Amino acid sequence: MDQEQHTHGGGSGAGEPQGREEAARLWHKAELVTPMAIRAVATLGVADHLAEGARTAHELAEAVGAEPGRLERVLRHLVTEELFTVHHGDRFALTATGEALRSDHPWSRREWITGEG
Numbered sequence: 001m002d003q004e005q006h007t008h009g010g011g012s013g014a015g016e017p018q019g020r021e022e023a024a025r026l027w028h029k030a031e032l033v034t035p036m037a038i039r040a041v042a043t044l045g046v047a048d049h050l051a052e053g054a055r056t057a058h059e060l061a062e063a064v065g066a067e068p069g070r071l072e073r074v075l076r077h078l079v080t081e082e083l084f085t086v087h088h089g090d091r092f093a094l095t096a097t098g099e100a101l102r103s104d105h106p107w108s109r110r111e112w113i114t115g116e117g
Contacts, residue, residue, distance in 0.1 A: 046102035054091035
């Protein structure tokens with residue numbers, strides 16, 4: 001078996017769609033983007049700044065000292081993970097799950113996630 005077949009499962013063939021699905025499942029299990037994104041917004045205290053209502057990524061970035069474009073990408077990823085929602089295309093708000101990132105939430109997980117608790 002040459003290196004190409006060993007690394008990529010043998011190229012195209014009858015098992016390719018299944019192999020692609022299995023590789024996607026493996027990536028989903030191993031990817032670290034979501035935990036790192038959650039830790040980043042917890043460390044920055046983003047949820048505390050959303051306690052009063054929805055804000056734009058630019059407003060949040062200014063409040064927490066982050067770069068607006070990067071923060072928006074992280075927030076949009078966490079929308080897909082149901083920690084935030086988007087209103088009117090650019091205003092982010094907390095979901096019930098995201099509320100647990102607030103420092104004043106009765107079941108707050110912020111300190112646990114950031115390693116401060």
